[in-house]
Amino acid sequence: MYIFANWKMYLDFDESCILMSQLMAENFDIDAQLGIFPSTLAFSEIEKLARDTQWGIGAQNVAWVEKGAYTGAVSAHLFKEVGAQYAMVGHSERRHIFGEKNEDTQKKMQACLDVGLVPVLCIGETQEDKENDKRQYRLKRQLHEALQGLDLQEESFLVAYEPVWAIGSGTPCTDTDAEDVAGWIKSELKDTFNLANIAVLYGGSVDSKNVLSYTTQPSIDGVLVGGASAKFDTFSALIRAVAKG
Numbered sequence: 001m002y003i004f005a006n007w008k009m010y011l012d013f014d015e016s017c018i019l020m021s022q023l024m025a026e027n028f029d030i031d032a033q034l035g036i037f038p039s040t041l042a043f044s045e046i047e048k049l050a051r052d053t054q055w056g057i058g059a060q061n062v063a064w065v066e067k068g069a070y071t072g073a074v075s076a077h078l079f080k081e082v083g084a085q086y087a088m089v090g091h092s093e094r095r096h097i098f099g100e101k102n103e104d105t106q107k108k109m110q111a112c113l114d115v116g117l118v119p120v121l122c123i124g125e126t127q128e129d130k131e132n133d134k135r136q137y138r139l140k141r142q143l144h145e146a147l148q149g150l151d152l153q154e155e156s157f158l159v160a161y162e163p164v165w166a167i168g169s170g171t172p173c174t175d176t177d178a179e180d181v182a183g184w185i186k187s188e189l190k191d192t193f194n195l196a197n198i199a200v201l202y203g204g205s206v207d208s209k210n211v212l213s214y215t216t217q218p219s220i221d222g223v224l225v226g227g228a229s230a231k232f233d234t235f236s237a238l239i240r241a242v243a244k245g
């Protein structure tokens with residue numbers, strides 16, 4: 001079970017450190033891989049606070065080259081060097097606000113795998129895709145184009161299904177629908193890439209009240225949480241809900 005927190009650009013440095021310290025002070029008594037994806041500026045401090053705990057730390061985004069003249073970029077290699085375990089690739093906000101393409105996600109996947117970071121490949125259809133019956137088409141392209149040409153091993157990456165219309169909207173995907181898509185992603189990975197052990201997470205308006213409806217689905221291996229992960233009360237309630245479940 002994975003419970004991953006995408007802090008996006010919600011928290012400044014001090015707020016990030018305070019929230020992480022509060023989380024570290026709790027004993028959640030949960031058999032899960034907990035993860036934080038902090039801002040790049042707070043990354044090293046959060047990593048120090050989380051060291052030798054059940055919390056893994058990840059990058060929200062990586063550049064695919066290793067080093068060089070790439071103003072403003074931070075590579076998978078540089079994140080790995082400061083203790084990152086995971087990296088998100090192809091988050092909806094990277095795709096839709098910053099224009100990231102499927103071919104970029106493929107290079108980022110490769111860069112993460114090359115340095116031993118576990119990429120979390122985020123895929124999801126827009127409202128328009130959904131209305132035009134193009135969900136499967138969109139997900140298939142995002143999945144296949146991100147993975148093509150890579151030497152993929154079992155458990156070397158994760159997939160997060162995050163429908164764009166469910167992110168930050170307060171309108172999550174229904175649990176049965178998310179389960180159907182997670183099952184479909186798993187069958188695609190098996191049939192096309194011969195991978196039977198890739199975890200699939202759901203993300204999009206997950207909170208303490210609905211989290212169990214996802215984590216108890218057979219094909220869903222965890223959740224990727226945005227807004228509800230950026231405050232102590234809402235995030236600790238969410239983890240406790242899963243722990244008790």
Ligand code: 13P
Nearest residue numbers: 006167168204205226227
């Ligand atoms: P919300 O939980 O705020 O909908 O965000 C989901 C997300 O984008 C996680 O990566």
